[in-house]
Amino acid sequence: MRLLILLGAIAAGVWSQVPAGCRSKLDIVFLLDASYSEGSDNFKKQVQFVENFVNQFNVGPDAAQFSVITFATSVHNEFYLNTYSTVSGVVSGIQKISYRPGATYTDKALSYAQTVSFQPQHGGRPDAEKIVIVLTDGQSSSHANTLTQAQALHASGAEVIAVGIGNSVSNSELEAIASDSNHVFQVQDFDLLNTIQNQLTNAACQQAALHCQSAVADIVFAVDSSSSITYTDFSKQTLFIKNLVRQYNVGSNETQFSVVSFASRVHPEFSLNKYPSKTQVVGAISSIRHHLGSTHTEDALNYIANNSFSSSNGGRPGVDQWVIVLTDGESTTPTETAAAADRLHKMGIKVISIGIGKGANQAELEAIATDPQHVYRVDDYDALHSLMMNIETTTCGYNACHGNKADIMFLLDSSASEGATNFQHQLEFVQNFTDKFDIGPDAVQIGLATFSTKPHGYFWLNTYQNKTDLVNATGYVPYLPGSTFTDLGLQFALNESFTTAHGARDASVPKILVVLTDGQSTDPPATAVMADQLHRAGIKVITIGIGQNVHKSELTVIATDRNHVFTATDFKSLSTLQTDLQLETCRKCGDKPADIVFVLDASGSEGVENFKKELNFTAEFIKGFQVGPQHVQFGLVTFSNYGRSEFYFNTYKDLQSILHKLETINYSGGSTHTESGLSSAKFHFYSHHGARPNAQKIAIVLTDGQSYSTSRTIQKANDLKGMECGSGLSDIVFLLDSSGSETRLNFQKMLTFVQDFTRQFDIGPKNAQIGVATDKTALLAAISGIPYDAGATYTDEGLQYARTYAFLPSHGGRANASRIVIVMTDGQSMNHANTQREATALKSQPNMKVIAIGIGSGVNTQELNSIASDPQHVFTVANFDVLNKLNSELTFTSCQTCGFIQTADIIFAVDSSGSEGPVNFQKQLDFVQTFVRDLPVGPNNVQFSVLSFGSTVQNNFYLNQFSDKRPILDAIQQTDNVGGSTQTGEALQYIREHNILSANGARSNSSLFVIVLTDGASTDRAATLTQANLLKATGATVVAVGVGSGVDKAELNSIASDPNHVFNAQNFDALQTLKEDVKKAACDGINTTMVAVPSTTPFVPSTSPIVLGDYSNARGTLIGALFANLGISTRELSKDKEMDLRTHYSCWLSKPLPPDLPFGRLLCFEKTRGCSDNSLERQIRDIFKVLVPLLKNQSTTIITPLLSTGNQHSDEITVLQSIVTGAISWIQAGLPLKKLKIVLYEDNNKELNSKFAKLKQTHLKSQRKRQAVKEYDIFLMHQPTDATIVSSLKQNLLAKNDKLSIYYDPSKFDQKGVWQQEIFDLMMGSKRIVPVLTPNFVKSDECLEMFNMAICCTRRKGKDFLVPLYFETIQIIPVSISLVQFLDCRVRKEGDTPALKMESVCTRLMLTETEGGESNVSQADDNVNHDVFISYAHKDPKQAQLLLDEFEKQYPDMEVFFDRQDLKVGGMWQKGLYYSLDTVKCVVALVSPSYLSSVVCQEEFNIAIYRSQNKANVASWVKANKRPNYCSNTASKVALFDFKRMSEIRKKEVYDSYNIKTNSVERKSSFSVPPLDQSENHVVVSVSQNDLSLATSLLYQLEKKSPDIQTSLIVDRTGTDLKCLQTSQKIVVFLSKQYLESPHHLEELFISIIRQRNERGRKVLYLCQASQLADKPSFAHLLPTDINLRDPFWNGMFTESTKTVKLSLRDLQGSFTYRSQDFAAMTKLADDILLEIAGLTQAKPSPIIVNGIQENSAVPLELSQCLVKMTDTPQSFDNSRLPRTADESNDPNKEQAPVPLQSSARQEDAKPDREHAPVTSPNDPPPEDTKSKDPDTAPELTTSPNNPPQESESIPPVSDHSPSKDARTRSEKKSSSCNIL
Secondary structure, eight states: OEEEEEESOOOOOOOOOOOOOOOOOEEEEEEEEOOTTTOHHHHHHHHHHHHHHHTTSOBSTTSBEEEEEEESSSEEEEEOTTSOOSHHHHHHHHHTOOOOOOOOOHHHHHHHIIIIITSGGGTOOTTSEEEEEEEESSOOSOHHHHHHHHHHHHHTTOEEEEEEESSSSOHHHHHHHSSSGGGEEEESSGGGGGGGHHHHHHHHHTOOOGGGTTOOEEEEEEEEOOTTSOHHHHHHHHHHHHHHHTTSOBSTTSBEEEEEEESSSEEEEEOTTSOOSHHHHHHHHHTOOOOOSOOOHHHHHHHIIIIITSGGGTOOTTSEEEEEEEESSOOSSHHHHHHHHHHHHHTTOEEEEEEESTTSOHHHHHHHSSSGGGEEEESSGGGGGGGHHHHHHHHHTOOTTTTOOEEEEEEEEOSTTTOHHHHHHHHHHHHHHHHTSOBSTTSEEEEEEEESSSEEEEEOTTTOOSHHHHHHHHHTOOOOOOOOOHHHHHHHIIIIITSGGGTOOOTTSOEEEEEEESSOOSOHHHHHHHHHHHHHTTOEEEEEEESSSOOHHHHHHHSSSGGGEEEESSGGGGGGGHHHHHHHHHOOTTTSOEEEEEEEEOSTTTHHHHHHHHHHHHHHHHHTSOBSTTSEEEEEEEESSSEEEEEOTTTOOSHHHHHHHHHHOOOOOOOOOHHHHHHHHHHHTSGGGTOOTTSEEEEEEEESSOOSOHHHHHHHHHHHHTTSTTOSOEEEEEEEOOSTTTOHHHHHHHHHHHHHHHTTSOBSTTSEEETTBOSHHHHHHHHHTOOOOOOOOOHHHHHHHIIIIITOGGGTOOTTSEEEEEEEESSOOSOHHHHHHHHHHHHTSTTEEEEEEEESTTOOHHHHHHHSSSGGGEEEESSGGGGGGGHHHHHHHHHOOTTTSSOEEEEEEEEOSTTTOHHHHHHHHHHHHHHHHTSOBSTTSEEEEEEEESSSEEEEEOTTSOOSHHHHHHHHTTOOOOOSSOOHHHHHHHIIIIITSGGGTOOTTSEEEEEEEESSOOSSHHHHHHHHHHHHHTTOEEEEEEESTTOOHHHHHHHSSSGGGEEEESSGGGGGGGHHHHHHHHHHHHHHOOOOOOSSOOSSTTSOOOOTTOOOOOTTSHHHHHHHHHOOOHHHHHHSEEEEOHHHHSEEEEOOOOTTSSSSOOEEEOOOTTOSOOOHHHHHHHHHHHHHHHHTTOOEEEEEEOTTOSSSOOOHHHHHHHHHHHHHHHHHTTOOEEEEEEEOOOTTOHHHHHHHHHHHHHHHHHHHHHTTOOOEEEEEEOOGGGHHHHHHHHHHHHHHOTTOOEEOOOOOOOTTSOHHHHHHHHHHTEEEEEEEEOHHHHHOHHHHHHHHHHHHHHHHHTSOOBOOEEOSOOSSOOHHHHTBOOEEOOOOSTTOOHHHHHHHHHHHHHOOOTTTSOOOTTOOOTTOOOSEEEEOOTTOHHHHHHHHHHHHHHOTTOOEEOHHHHSOTTSBHHHHHHHHHHHOSEEEEOOOHHHHTBHHHHHHHHHHHHHHHTTOOOEEEOOSSSOOGGGGGHHHHOOOOOHHHHHHHHHHHHHHHEEEOSSSEEESSOOOOOOOOTTSOOEEEEOOGGGHHHHHHHHHHHHHHOTTOOEEEEOSOTTOOOHHHHHOSEEEEEEOHHHHHOHHHHHHHHHHHHHHHHOTTSOOEEEEEOSOOOSOOGGGGGSOOSEETTOGGGTTOOSSSEEEEEEEETTEEEEEEEEHHHHHHHHHHHHHHHHHHTTSOOOOOOOSSOOOOSTTOOOOOOOSSOOOOBOSOOTTSOGGGSOOOTTTSSOTTSOOOOOOSOOSHHHHHSOOOTTTSOOOBTTBOOOGGGSOOOTTOOOOOOOOTTSOOOBOOSSOOBOOSOOOHHHHTGGGSOOOOOOBO
16 A cells, blocks of 8 residues: 655646547447436436537548437437438437437337447448447336347447436446446436546547557457356456457558457457458457367467468558467467467467466466567456556557656676677667657656676766667667676666766656666675665666576566566567566556545645645546546545545546546535544445455545644554555564475575565564564575575474474564464475374464465375465465466465454354345355355454344354364355345344353454345344344444345445445355455454443453443443342333433433432443543543533432443553542532542452542642632633733733733643643632633634633623633634624724724723622623614614714613623623513614625514514614604504414425325325435434424434434433534424523524524524424524424324334334324424435525515615604603604604504503414414505515625624723613603
């Protein structure tokens, strides 16, 4: 694994683009899906796409021709190929196409295209390429017929391209329709068709690979068709040939192809001149039959020599002639095969041989090929595509470096062994090599040096800048013979040749050193050292050994790797290496298959713009590669608080699809959890996500800062890099047979093999160790020096030595490393019995793996099997020369260390229901067996258990039943095939209750895995989910494997531990392909899964811990003691909890216990898996934190055991100290904890008693000291990086009063202590708490916790002494801060300066009472009932201030609410506004454009109008010139809120979308929810206890329709952590009278309102009114309810009154009965939420406070002058003092003030009669006579959709100016009883 981390800014580059069109002679037929699922609009988009596509081409009889066919139930030919001969004609024909919907009979369209469309009479041309492009949005109506017709179309020679649109298409069907997977394209919807236009064009044009476009060659394929090849593999072989043909231009003047197949006899399929077009050749290849028989390769080669290249068969003189032989085994007569191949060689025909699989004979492949460089091997037929580039380059004579830069240095051996003639051959080789390249500063640069006794440089990289000069200079290099000091030559190249001064360019240009030599160096160790330095410098080293005296091992040491080593038999044959050397020299990243995953930082520190730059960089990077399954694949992960996989390697197969996806990725913000991103990236490299074994694996990480957890990031990075073999912790010992039968030469070959093997590993104390060497260079040199001993074959003694000595710590053995012994031998041991005994003893060692390699025909296979760990670890080769062929296989086997470092218990649950059938059931058992074979079995390694399930569960064997592999394999085959239904839940329950018990072999120190294999959905889904959760709660890692199309993917996700442990196989035959992925998932679990923290900690630390959710009465635990001694069953208590606080506090509280027990309740802690902070201090802090809301200010005694000593790796002394310290600190902080009893069930534990006594004395002393805690006037709360602001603030305050005491030191947070207590004491002793709000403040967890503590201090002290100062703009204000009124200190307007703002702030802070110093900062009185509320926009403060001044001047006794001076700093501003509006007598709205665009102003206005409608008559307006006509009779005219109409709208939504059943509703149009990211919180529900049943009904329906959905439930819990309300995607609030009476629920409601107000573009808040609301607060009646159970239509809707369902929620199980209308309403609410989450609809949020919906509602005019009319009700109030305008004061005819609905204080205060004058609200539609019937009423106050609100007033800031003296004394005045209109 290559892990590339990019930090900081990213620069964009320029990348190449795909060509857009072509001029090929093509016959193209479009097949367009016209089925019902398309719809008319989408069909038109499809037709428009075809029109755009056609416009790229030249149309005519000698160019491209087009035909279009539409299909649905029947086929309609729109026009033939020869109907139109111009582009305009084709376009006109396309525009005439009509939509005729029906079913999707794709098969009929394919058949029509094959049999009709390409006929000559319809325009088909024999020399044109035949292309069919199929566009469809769904699966065909007849899948089987479609596959048959697709095969027939392929066989006809047509190239078929399949385009799938949307999510309903079948990937497998698209691949079957298309010619191959490279001809399959998919887009998400019809609007995105244009994104694949270029790719589709290129596919249709069949453009040859750039380097093969001009190739002229005759190529004959010799294809093995013998019986050893399966039908599937034969198809893969022909597919490879077709793909290769597509890379060439085909024709009589270009490249020609022929195919000869062979088995028992030769089958000439077609000759070179048979087919003149590429389509015809491809079609002919598709028609080739699999003949079967033996492997007579020699007959095929002889036939080709005699016939294929003759002129009658198309052979052409003067062109390159190639034969490409593909075979999977040895020929029937190897001698004759070699002779036939030699005949071809002598004819000058070049032969390439390709061996597939282990059966191919390497020696024979080399005999067939022209030379060893033309031999290729692949592991299987799937890997054939990896050879494409090699074959193309070899046969095309392509210069791979064309257009690329490279710095190439030649280092030529000039030693005496060369001779002048041979040295000249080297120079000619360099000249010929040079001639193939573009030479220059922007192309390839070449330098040259020689070495013998010392090095000589002849010209540098920048000496010659053109080809002619370079070639001439090479010819003049002299021959200087001497010794072979290769090391000095390498040193010269390193230090001199690649310097900037000598022409080397930057790191982006490859540096390549080509070393030519004919013998071994004089000083091999020194040569190895220098080669290693070159490798470390990033220089690619290629070695060429010439002649018989070279040392292949040394060539390999010098080269970058074994792929960079070449040999020539003599100097004359150097020329044969020319092409291969060019290819290897110029190979770059895009040439080889690569799987690249980008890991992008999306945290808050990035910002939106920088994140876009990351995406742009990624897009530009990807554009530089050829994207596709055979080339480079890309995946993408983003990370912030968690990692999110945006797409995998196999999600998108073309460039445009990836680029489009990059445009849709959203920025998330949050913390920088790089480790989560790396963890997500790891899963991309599994094969079911498209990762390929032969591809380079590269991860590119882009981040702008340090990760949240450096240690975990390093760990995850190492895990990721460890996926590539060689970086794991392994101790490897080779046992080499050095007996007489080996011979010295063969022994040397073994050493070379060991060296090659070693190069695959990172060597060192923290990586792999081989022998006892700790450095790779030294190790390679040491291997070279191993002597050959000769003698007898005492294998047993070698094994004994390995067991007793090799792994000792003194010899470098490590206890935590996997141990591997590799035995290499060429014969049988001297003492077979002893060898077998020693092998058994060796394999019984922990973490031990033994691999046996037999070489030659003399080995004893039975003995090799007894030596090796199992048959999969046995390898044999024919001779020592082919040892190197084992290298990659052996490396892979050695790297599979899973299960060797730690033990594992693996349980298989195998589906044997009736849907499986006996054949498929057997395939499942085979899968289990292969899994078992790969892992070491035994009590110290891996244990297995197997059970099957159908209608019942049948256990086959438990974990401890077998301790050896052979009996397990036998027992697996005896597994019962039960049949019947699919009771998956019962199987999971059986495993939990039986298989994982210690009595049945489960080990406490072992990782536990359950692997479930099934082919369908379970019979009882609810039971399955319940049992899966219970099983996972035990700590087991559950892997779910689904087979076939009948599986329920959502259920698989619910069964498995997480989505990364879910696997799908297309059918039972494909099950084996998942083996390695399932193993990887298990291995990952072994290395990362930790046993969950105990629910209650055992008394004895050594006792096995009780894991999450396990309430079994185990001995030695508190749960067990409670049951044994007091009869208390924790399991039963858990089923009916009083409070379930596990989401936020990891615990739950039981209901009251019987009175005869010694304590009242049980508080059970269950620490959740995967908690980011599992520290002891954090856990104990959480324990005391949850007691705050639980104790409810009542003095209580708590009894607890010594917590967290069992599985937390904490000793009792440490735990005791933490509990005692924490308890005392929290008690002193106000926790009403009367007494904490710590119970120790240990006799005479003197150490603990002594420690407790010391702790008690310590805290008694500290308590005495604490009585003298210093008090401060001001406590400055700030983040240390804001010290500059704090220092200035402090200096200004002291300048005003130098006697002030100010606490301002930055807090030092000791996570191991309880720092909160000290801070709490300081806050309680201060007169003012002043948080300094900045972006740095909100990023600090400690600062946010201190802010919350300050709120607690405010409540405890009973005074608002919290004064937040807002100094710097914060992009996203945390909810807890956004609730609180702050003092705005920002420089925001002209004339402001930081100095002036600081002065103003300090003046405000100094305004305190001089006597006691305990005044309220806000200078406001909670008990004041205001007369007038001034509602205005903060952008228009001057007019509001003028009005306020006028009121105070003319009516000094009037109480006026003005938010900038009446909202309390530190108080909840939103509650202050809403509740003031409920008590005020008059609301004066200053209406302006700014007012109309303010969300908060609208809310104030609508509440006032609502109160006027409900007989409060509080709404007034400041207006222009004179009163509008509609004000003349306010009582009858202002009826703005038509709640009855709102109810009718909700009714229409239900009846339009749902069918009404007997006791429920059913949605008319169904929908499915795609898998959701389970790391997110999707829905949080806030509800009071009385409406809990509604909430459970909602959660049941959410989880039923989307098992992935993550929900949280907030019931009546005080002090709950409200973070989920800020982060959840959706919030549901159930409104009721009880809910609104709860201060804590009100806080939750206000947070939810703020969320919705801030996120105007999407709906976050869903409101359900559950019952009748009280008259006040008024705002609650205007909230936009989505569901209102007071709507009359719900009653009488159903024939049955109740609905009973079985719940299986995470924390609630059992049968529950609901009212039918309640259940139906929750169905509607759940559907609305899921449709929005799934992106299937985009609900626009309503205003927080609904507007009057009736047209012509009262709207004020803009402000021009102040006019307030007051009634003449109270005698104490003088109406004459009201201001009048000039034209109004003296005119008796001017209209008077409207009559108020209530004209006296008594009337106003009287409670309304509910029958005659109900409060109008959404649940009580008003009577008809209260509706407004006045057509002249003005339009309602609302925000235009085209003019969105511009002013954000989510937190209206308090001004920082000093209020007037009159305003400061207002709180002393009494409220007036005047009534104001």
